[in-house]
Amino acid sequence: MGAVAQCLLAACLPLPYALLPAPTLLLCRLLKTLLMTAGLVKHDLADDVIPGKFTAQIPGPDGAVPTLPSQNGVCLLMLAARSSHPLGTFSPGLRTVGARLENMRAALEEGKDNNGFLCQTTFLAANETYTGSQMMMLCYFRSAADAHAFAHGPLHREAWTWWYQITKSHPHLSIRHELYDVPPGNWENIFVNSHPTGLGGMNMPVRCKGGWTRPLFDASKLSLRTTKGRLGHSDGTDNEKYGPEPY
Template identity: 35%
Template sequence: MASMGSSRFSQAARSNRRLGIIIDNFTLSTWLCLAAGLYGTISYALPSAARALLVLPLAVLILRTSDALLIMSGLRHNRWMDGVIEGTVTAIPPDAQDDLASGGNNGNIVVFLVGARVNHPLGILAPGAKEFVDYFSSMARDLEKERQDFGMLGASSWLANKERSSDNDILLIYYFRTVAGVEKFAHSESHRKGWEWYTKWSKQYKHLALRHELYHVPAGHHENVFLNSHPTLVGATAWPLETSEKDGAGAWRSPLIAADKKALRTMWGRMGKNSQELRTRE
């Protein structure tokens, strides 16, 4: 079965998390009040500039409305579909794809969730928040840089959606080959430095929240499916391949394959032969 393509870097590494955190640091009403206050101040100080300032947001609104109408009418390319894989695909470790199609299993996988939140009115401007974010980001960069050594397959990043009044909760979802890889990263220099800083200052900065969860999912106990979706979550991972001297080092492969084969059309089929035992237990 052919792979649907590959990606060397995880989704979390490609995304601009900091910009999202800054935007989501305050509520929409706060941002609107700040903008209105700025416009009012400039209008009061420079009355002649008031009309000119009003032109800019109106022009942006007109351009965006026109852009949406052109896309809806088919006269302009729908960039929201960029990267979308049409149809149904599933993410299966490359070394288990042929085995699964012939009745085997879908391989082991480790899911590691790590999240952080600043429970403070100033959000990321709160005391200690800058250092907190810097250490957090440094660990994420080092994990990405040495992903093959740690067996890290990829990651996706998410921001909380109105779960609490402070809207700056970030969650990183990592996928590893083994629990040993997670433990190896936990003993790495970058993680040690970040953890030492947090344990030193956590009593003083009690508004800095940190948490993680780890799930070791054996073969036959997990499955996934993506319909008309861009690669995300486990679908955005990249698996290192054993390469010969001819191929060279650093070969990576996406786990996404078309789910149109009979063995992959159902949940139980994508879980593999071990799913029969799981079904019986249910």
């Protein structure tokens, strides 16, 4: 698109003016990068980064802090769609699939106090094909029963009916899902200098002495220091032979 715009400028303007936008744009971006690197302007990409090590733990439905790591089970539902059409992300129907996924995400977020939904993260598989035409949404639920209740709800059923109506006319579209029902003591996570994403993106409040906060806990202390500790299988001292700050 940039090359086409440059060709149009070259066709419509004298050459010096036609060549001016590209180096101006590059210079502005370079200047902004240098100013952010030097700390002279705000680096907005790091706004929500939490320094240090932290881990996400699922609170109880009433907001109670779990007393043990990995105390509650979790269900991971992966929803994905891809187009094998030469037009990639511009192929017929793919935009509608994306819109329906977004509608389902919004509905889950709106009713998360009652539907067992914890959080979601969306990805674009940009390198699998040259058109970058696969999208994926990771949805975290408290249980597989909550995920099944969502799947049989009106919004998902409507999307499923629409899909069966267009499968023959849109053979280039594919959809898939994967579901993992993980019992307590069989999941863990660690984030280092990270923004809240994945299960760490839960906006489920937990009760603490000062009021309410997010269910993110310091992973540099006690049992949360190690993988086995975050699984609830050790006291966090099992990896001390590897160094003072084990992951």
